[in-house]
Amino acid sequence: MIPYGRQDITEADIEAVVQVLRSDFLTQGPTIPAFENAVCKYVGAKHGIAVNSATSALHIACMSVGLGPGDWLWTSPNTFVASANCGRYCGADIDFVDIDPLTLNMSVELLKDKLAIAEKRGTLPKVVVPVHFAGEPCEMEAIWALAKKYNFRVIEDASHAIGASYAGKPIGNCAFSDITVFSFHPVKIITTAEGGLATTNCEQLAARMSRLRTHGITRDPASMTHASEGGWYYQQVELGYNYRMTDLQAALGLSQMSRLNQYIEMRHRLAQRYEHLLGRLPVKLPFRSSSSRSALHLYPIQVLDQVKRKPVFDHLRTSGIGVNVHYIPVHTQPDFRLRVPKETQCANAVEYYQKAISLPMYATLSDIEQDKVARELEVALV
Numbered sequence: 362m363i364p365y366g367r368q369d370i371t372e373a374d375i376e377a378v379v380q381v382l383r384s385d386f387l388t389q390g391p392t393i394p395a396f397e398n399a400v401c402k403y404v405g406a407k408h409g410i411a412v413n414s415a416t417s418a419l420h421i422a423c424m425s426v427g428l429g430p431g432d433w434l435w436t437s438p439n440t441f442v443a444s445a446n447c448g449r450y451c452g453a454d455i456d457f458v459d460i461d462p463l464t465l466n467m468s469v470e471l472l473k474d475k476l477a478i479a480e481k482r483g484t485l486p487k488v489v490v491p492v493h494f495a496g497e498p499c500e501m502e503a504i505w506a507l508a509k510k511y512n513f514r515v516i517e518d519a520s521h522a523i524g525a526s527y528a529g530k531p532i533g534n535c536a537f538s539d540i541t542v543f544s545f546h547p548v549k550i551i552t553t554a555e556g557g558l559a560t561t562n563c564e565q566l567a568a569r570m571s572r573l574r575t576h577g578i579t580r581d582p583a584s585m586t587h588a589s590e591g592g593w594y595y596q597q598v599e600l601g602y603n604y605r606m607t608d609l610q611a612a613l614g615l616s617q618m619s620r621l622n623q624y625i626e627m628r629h630r631l632a633q634r635y636e637h638l639l640g641r642l643p644v645k646l647p648f649r650s651s652s653s654r655s656a657l658h659l660y661p662i663q664v665l666d667q668v669k670r671k672p673v674f675d676h677l678r679t680s681g682i683g684v685n686v687h688y689i690p691v692h693t694q695p696d697f698r699l700r701v702p703k704e705t706q707c708a709n710a711v712e713y714y715q716k717a718i719s720l721p722m723y724a725t726l727s728d729i730e731q732d733k734v735a736r737e738l739e740v741a742l743v
């Protein structure tokens with residue numbers, strides 16, 4: 362089976378993990394800050410907090426900006442459920458801003474309209490989570506301008522977008538957001554098996570997230586209620602979690618970081634090949650902006666007629682091609698349907714979903730495999 366996405370593990374990766382296994386620290390050792398620094402340096406952010414998943418990173422990001430019961434978090438319906446669940450963990454209410462049918466990212470126009478209505482009703486969001494779908498950057502500058510106007514926080518879900526750039530700068534530099542979150546699940550651009558990382562330029566948010574990552578415990582005298590009682594002393598000053606990444610994972614991530622640019626190049630080469638191979642087929646190929654550089658995490662095509670989606674999908678699957686669908690609109694999930702406002706229809710996301718198929722896209726996909734995908738897609742469409 363040719364999967365839709367997969368990791369690339371080299372001998373150097375294995376050696377890096379083995380070195381940690383032979384060292385004194387399997388967790389809470391020096392490899393975590395080394396990995397955090399490598400990501401910060403790459404994306405141009407001041408602080409990086411590595412955790413055990415992007416879901417955990419989104420959760421502590423929401424907590425650190427004070428999201429709680431009675432607050433609203435808005436995100437895109439065209440995402441993985443984690444982008445919305447982080448708000449639910451904090452007791453907040455969730456609503457969705459429909460996508461732009463061209464970019465498949467949260468529509469800035471619809472966000473603008475929804476904010477104007479929410480302002481009148483007194484239901485403005487505390488947090489907006491734009492998702493760089495498939496690795497294609499959202500219009501962050503416009504979203505950030507709205508954040509200043511309506512006073513909400515911006516947490517970028519960049520789970521698909523490490524290595525992408527917007528306005529000539531890497532996604533993750535938080536030039537137009539409070540916090541950016543990356544995922545290192547094996548299907549993503551680089552992997553730590555499970556793992557995630559939050560970047561920010563705000564010292565207070567960074568300190569709060571690193572405290573929440575480990576039970577809300579501090580060893581910083583400045584954050585304690587009274588003077589330290591000795592070298593052993595720490596205080597739990599709020600309820601946090603054990604969301605720590607291990608040094609084994611950080612070693613893998615650090616080793617993978619050295620190939621990030623190469624991976625993005627390989628994905629762009631494959632996208633160009635797909636454009637050439639599929640150009641004449643009756644499908645809509647993914648949007649690619651001329652002003653940003655996508656990380657190309659996914660390659661979601663759309664059949665022109667939604668009745669074709671299932672037979673095409675089934676044909677590809679039975680031909681050994683592990684296509685997938687990204688995403689079932691989150692607001693239509695049974696556990697969300699009754700929690701979101703009735704007026705939230707997100708028709709663009711629903712229409713896109715009915716036509717979407719994600720073709721295989723990962724750095725080590727071979728030309729022969731890609732040719733087979735194109736061939737079988739053509740067979741399925743005729």
Ligand SMILES: *Cc1c(COP(=O)(O)O)cnc(C)c1O
Pocket residue numbers: 413414415416417440441443444492518520521544545546555556557
């Ligand atoms: C993968 C993914 C997540 C969750 O990442 P984990 O590391 O598996 O927790 C969140 N948001 C989006 C958009 C994702 O694709």
